[in-house]
Amino acid sequence: MDMGQDSYPISEEMEVNIQKLFQCFHSSDDVRSRAFTLHGVKGSLLYLTTITDSTRLQKEILGPLLQAGEGRLEDILPILDIGVVSDLKSAAAAMLQGSCAILLEHRLDIILVDASARVVPSVGEPQNEQIIRGSQVGFVDDVAINAQLVHQRLKNVNLVERHFTLGSESPTHVKLLYMCDVADMNVVDDIIANLLANQDTFIKSPGQITNRLENSHLSPFPQLLFTERPDSTVSHLMEGRVALLVDGSSFATILPVTFFMFFQAADDFNVRWWNGTFFRLLRLLSVMIGIALPSVYIAIVSNHFDVLPIDLVFSLKASLENIPFNPFMEAIFMTTVLELLREAAIRLPKSIASTLSIVGGLVIGSEVVNANLVSTAMIVVISLTAVASFSIPSHEMRLAIRLISLPIMIASSLLGFVGIAFSFSLLFMHLSKLETFGVPYFYPFMPFKPRRILTTLVQLPKRIFGGKASDRRAS
Structure with a gap:
């Protein structure tokens, strides 16, 4: 026009x-x-x-x-x-x-x-955040319905909603929700200023809006948490965070975030506290497996066979006897094959994707071993790494873990355990310096807060370790 x-x-x-x-x-x-x-x-x-x-x-x-x-x-x-x-x-x-x-x-x-004609989508179950117990209601693509789902669960006069319209050629409606009594108003003002500074005339996708809110675009770690569950959104709002709802997106964007928020699931709070603690620690362990397991295997096979028991050395030597490639090339080959299968399973229709995942994994896994392209030990390592990454609730964090593991594998193939130690030193330095809207990303380890570390890693009952919502904020 x-x-x-x-x-x-x-x-x-x-x-x-x-x-x-x-x-x-x-x-x-x-x-x-x-x-x-x-x-x-x-x-x-x-x-x-x-x-x-x-x-x-x-x-x-x-x-x-x-x-x-x-x-x-x-x-x-x-x-x-x-x-x-x-x-x-x-x-x-x-x-x-x-x-x-x-x-x-x-x-x-x-x-x-x-006199607008509204196409009201049916509210269905979350597709990416499924749980065993609890609410089975997920967000839809209509921002008005999503806001209504939040208000139905959070009937509080302190819940504030701000409306924005971005994109002059094709206006896109955005709603910003926060609790005015517990949210950091400096963070809210920064987010609003960032939204108002958006001069894009056409909004191609919701990611065009949310990606602008990241403080460090060079960091491989996600700095926004996406959830398709209204109950999780309400929980974050009550802890002082801000929720962003974009028209055309069935996800709420939560900010600011910390590293350990990406390993919490709604199921953690629907089971007994020791079950929730066990699964939370299991997810944190899966991060270490996803990042370090291929690198440790490459370092051992390439440079440090002496750290293994003698029986295990003979077993590994037998599996590597006829393999023409070094362990690093094996790992890169199997990781690439796994990513191709994963990408194909996402893009294909569901009726075909499940067949491709099973048949592709079995056929390729067995045939590459028979062809002496990859050792059986490497198949086990890459499979364990994939399973560990699947246990992480956040899709964005799963992608970050898979990306980070590649340079660590290179360092381990060149320098062995020294390369792994150096890589993790750089990784923790980056996590310690990273911030999201002034909130330390690696909180509560940086800055070091012993009391908050306990509640972050261990899900204790409120009668043992309770507190107000304002005490549980990430800031």
Whole structure:
């Protein structure tokens, strides 16, 4: 929509205004008008057939106008939200959102009434955060419904909601939710300033908005937590964090975040505390396995056979006897094959993906061993690494772990255990320096908070180690 000007004033001639509005939409076939007479004054309704509800137009707008007695036009319509604009550009923008424009002869403004046709998606189960016990309701692609799901679970007067519209060519609605009594208002102000600084004219995807909120774009670690569960979103809000809902996304973006938040699952709080603690520690162990297991195997086979018991040395030597490649090349080959299978399983239809995953894994795994391309020990190592990465709840953290393991494998093949130690030193230095909106990413280890370390790693009952929501914040 472009008329070549910044302002489009309204004329006293209604037909001129109608013609200009049609020109705004380049005389598109879905722009319709309906003439009527109100108190002896000619009027017209303008609307887009593709995004307005014809039933609402007839019952709530056109019907009352045709049957109106005395009174102002704004008082005749049985609708709560009625807008008035004084230029054609604003009227055209409102029509794109589903509003109906009401024009009257000799009137220098346009009445806007919401008549949008809403496609209400059914609220289904979360696909990526499934749990055994607890709520089975997940977010959908409609930002209004997602906000409603949060409000249904958090009936609190301190819950504040801010609305933003980003993208001038195709407006995208964004809602920012936070608890004004526990959230850090400096963080909220920084997020709002970041959103308002977005000058993109077209929002291709929700990631175009959320990616701008990351403090360090060079870090491999995710600095935003995505959840498709309203109950998890409410929990984060009550702990002082901010939730961002974007139209067209079935995920809520939580910020600021810390490293250990990515290893908590909703199931942890639906089971007994010692079960939740065990599974949380198991996930943290899986991180170490995903990062270090291939590197440790490469270092041992390449440089440090002497650390193994003699029986295990003979077993490994037998499996490596006819392999023409070094352990690093084996690991790269198997990791690439695994990533290809994973990517193919995601892109293919579900009915085919499950077959591909099973058949592909069995056939490729057995045949590469028979062809003496990869040792059986390497198959076991890569399989354990893949299983460990699958146990991490956050998809973004899983990707980061797989990415980080590659340079550590290179260091281990060149320098052995020294390379692994050096790599982990750099890794912990980076985690200690990283921040998200002023919150230390590696909290509570940096800065060191012994009391918070206990509650981060161990899920103790509240009667043993309770506290207010403000004491559990990540800041």
